[in-house]
Amino acid sequence: MPSKQTPVVEPVETTISTGSITAQPESHKVHAALTRSSTGTEDLRQLEAGLDSLQSDAVRKSRIDWSRILLPVAALAVLLIVWQVYVSLGIKRRDLVPGPLDVLGQLGTLWGEGKTQEAVWTSLQRGVVGFLISVAIATPVGLLLAQVAPLRRAFGPLISGLQVLPSVAWVPAAIIWFGLTDGTVYFVVFMGAIPSIINGLISGVDQIPPQYRSVGKVLGASRLQLALQIILPAALPGYLGGLKQGWAFSWRSLMAAEIIAVGGSIGFGLGSLLDQGRVLSDMTTVMAAILLILAVGILIELLVFAPIEKRLLRRRGLLAGSTR
Numbered sequence: 001m002p003s004k005q006t007p008v009v010e011p012v013e014t015t016i017s018t019g020s021i022t023a024q025p026e027s028h029k030v031h032a033a034l035t036r037s038s039t040g041t042e043d044l045r046q047l048e049a050g051l052d053s054l055q056s057d058a059v060r061k062s063r064i065d066w067s068r069i070l071l072p073v074a075a076l077a078v079l080l081i082v083w084q085v086y087v088s089l090g091i092k093r094r095d096l097v098p099g100p101l102d103v104l105g106q107l108g109t110l111w112g113e114g115k116t117q118e119a120v121w122t123s124l125q126r127g128v129v130g131f132l133i134s135v136a137i138a139t140p141v142g143l144l145l146a147q148v149a150p151l152r153r154a155f156g157p158l159i160s161g162l163q164v165l166p167s168v169a170w171v172p173a174a175i176i177w178f179g180l181t182d183g184t185v186y187f188v189v190f191m192g193a194i195p196s197i198i199n200g201l202i203s204g205v206d207q208i209p210p211q212y213r214s215v216g217k218v219l220g221a222s223r224l225q226l227a228l229q230i231i232l233p234a235a236l237p238g239y240l241g242g243l244k245q246g247w248a249f250s251w252r253s254l255m256a257a258e259i260i261a262v263g264g265s266i267g268f269g270l271g272s273l274l275d276q277g278r279v280l281s282d283m284t285t286v287m288a289a290i291l292l293i294l295a296v297g298i299l300i301e302l303l304v305f306a307p308i309e310k311r312l313l314r315r316r317g318l319l320a321g322s323t324r
Helices: 026-036 038-062 067-088 100-113 115-147 149-164 167-178 182-206 210-218 223-234 236-260 270-279 283-315
Strands: 014-017 020-023
Touching (some): 100 115, 115 182, 115 236, 115 283, 182 236, 210 223, 236 270, 236 283, 270 283
8 A cells, every 4th residue: 555655845856767866946846745645635625724714813803792792781681570570479478588679669769869970979089099009009019029938938928918818807807907098998999809919919920931031031131021021011911810819809899898997088989878778778779789789700711811812822822722
């Protein structure tokens, strides 16, 4: 059974025939080798298939993926229908479990009174400012701990312990230290977000191949250049994961602080609205506040973190085969 030949392209092919040496042009040799060999034909087919796949990917990217819009809307519609059916069965009193229309009506009332706008703006402003300050603090600390082994061994367990500590535990101490002021809220946000961001950055640095550092040192990079121009960009996937978790912790910490620390010079946020509904035993207000807190968290994820993560994965060739 004849064996398949792998085409070999050389600058000049010499054939010994009747004692003479003849040279063939490269293009003729390549064409002859590919037409003679079945392996060459398969390579051409694979190349054409790959080009068609790239072209189809470009076409898909230019189109609007309606499934990303319709599927969440359909899931939300199903949840609302299930909620309304449960309320209609009368298993619980209407004042304990209000229906979707009751909550929507209460949201309209709160909007007319201006409480919805005030609560959302106050909480969102606190959350964003507190998160940005946390990022500014946690990023250099995380890089330092990731680069200096003695510091990591000394403070690493403490950072991990602070991450698992419930943020609500800081609220009583913060009230004693800062009183009923915005300082209490921001302190709780910092203690919730900073450990998560630090650990995310350290985890991203740990996943960097050691060759990156070696190349940087060979090229003469200083320790600062190595950290900012090589280590931090290479650790972006883990760092982004830490940022997402840090935002989640800061948002949860903010709600806990606003629910407990009420009064004084602390403004009226979503946590305050939730606590107000509890005090008045008004479940429509409670459910409206819960839905607003959930909506803000989802919008931040969809409008901020999801596009950044998708762009990062696409630039690194990791988006293919993903369910995003």
